[in-house]
Amino acid sequence: MSSPLSSKNIGRFISIEGIDGAGKSTHIASLSARLQQRGADVVNTREPGGTPLAETLRGLLLHSGMDELTEALLVFAGRRDHLRQVIEPALSSGKTVLCDRFTDATFAYQGGGRGMELSVLAALEQWVQQGRQPDLTLWFDLPAELAAQRRAAAREADRFEQQDLEFFNKVRAGYAARAAAAPTRFARIDASLSVEAVSAQIEAVLEARGW
Ligand SMILES: Nc1ncnc2c1ncn2[C@@H]1O[C@H](COP(=O)(O)OP(=O)(O)OP(=O)(O)O)[C@@H](O)[C@H]1O
Numbered sequence: 152m153s154s155p156l157s158s159k160n161i162g163r164f165i166s167i168e169g170i171d172g173a174g175k176s177t178h179i180a181s182l183s184a185r186l187q188q189r190g191a192d193v194v195n196t197r198e199p200g201g202t203p204l205a206e207t208l209r210g211l212l213l214h215s216g217m218d219e220l221t222e223a224l225l226v227f228a229g230r231r232d233h234l235r236q237v238i239e240p241a242l243s244s245g246k247t248v249l250c251d252r253f254t255d256a257t258f259a260y261q262g263g264g265r266g267m268e269l270s271v272l273a274a275l276e277q278w279v280q281q282g283r284q285p286d287l288t289l290w291f292d293l294p295a296e297l298a299a300q301r302r303a304a305a306r307e308a309d310r311f312e313q314q315d316l317e318f319f320n321k322v323r324a325g326y327a328a329r330a331a332a333a334p335t336r337f338a339r340i341d342a343s344l345s346v347e348a349v350s351a352q353i354e355a356v357l358e359a360r361g362w
């Protein structure tokens with residue numbers, strides 16, 4: 152058994168997911184501000200990354216060649232450090248953690264996209280997280296073709312963003328499978344709509360939870 156994480160859980164843990172170019176970054180700052188206006192003490196963070204060690208691993212993941220198992224192990228190594236250093240202490244002290252990607256991304260990218268055995272990812276998930284899951288996952292869902300058009304207009308592509316449409320269709324299917332397995336935690340956002348319409352959907356999800 153790995154050493155225990157915190158047993159307390161008084162804060163809220165929100166993750167934001169979707170294929171590259173879905174529009175997460177466009178909405179995170181306003182979502183964070185909206186939560187703070189309602190009284191939350193918000194910690195904004197991301198994966199891969201979120202601690203000095205995990206940010207170093209992020210650089211390798213995004214820019215160095217490696218096989219899918221190495222990718223998954225690096226992602227979970229960074230996640231363990233992130234949980235211990237940032238996420239668990241914040242939740243224990245009642246803060247709201249707003250995380251740009253978490254483990255659903257591993258199931259979608261390394262599982263769906265790269266084709267890794269989901270049972271291996273599930274075992275790593277249990278070892279590393281010991282049951283910790285987000286309270287709410289906002290899944291920005293849109294067709295891979297539309298996300299690719301948005302990315303093309305936006306920036307230089309990293310290792311993942313260089314993948315083809317087939318890869319991103321599999322990643323999207325990976326997210327759909329995770330959402331189907333955890334329908335209460337997941338809220339699907341139709342990210343193909345305008346920025347305003349996406350904001351309105353996020354607001355409706357938070358309102359429905361009384362957040
Ligand atoms: N609803 C939208 N309609 C049209 N364009 C959008 C919309 N949302 C975001 N964009 C544009 O699409 C591009 C990608 O958006 P953004 O960087 O927010 O995506 P992302 O999901 O954070 O991507 P990544 O996960 O790869 O960082 C940006 O140029 C952004 O302005």
Ligand SMILES: Cc1cn([C@H]2C[C@H](O)[C@@H](COP(=O)(O)O)O2)c(=O)[nH]c1=O
Pocket residue numbers: 171197198199226251252253254256257258260261311312
């Ligand atoms: C957490 C996580 C992320 N990835 C991939 C997904 C994205 O392509 C990049 C991160 O880039 P972003 O600009 O922060 O979206 O990393 C992954 O493959 N597996 C994971 O677990």
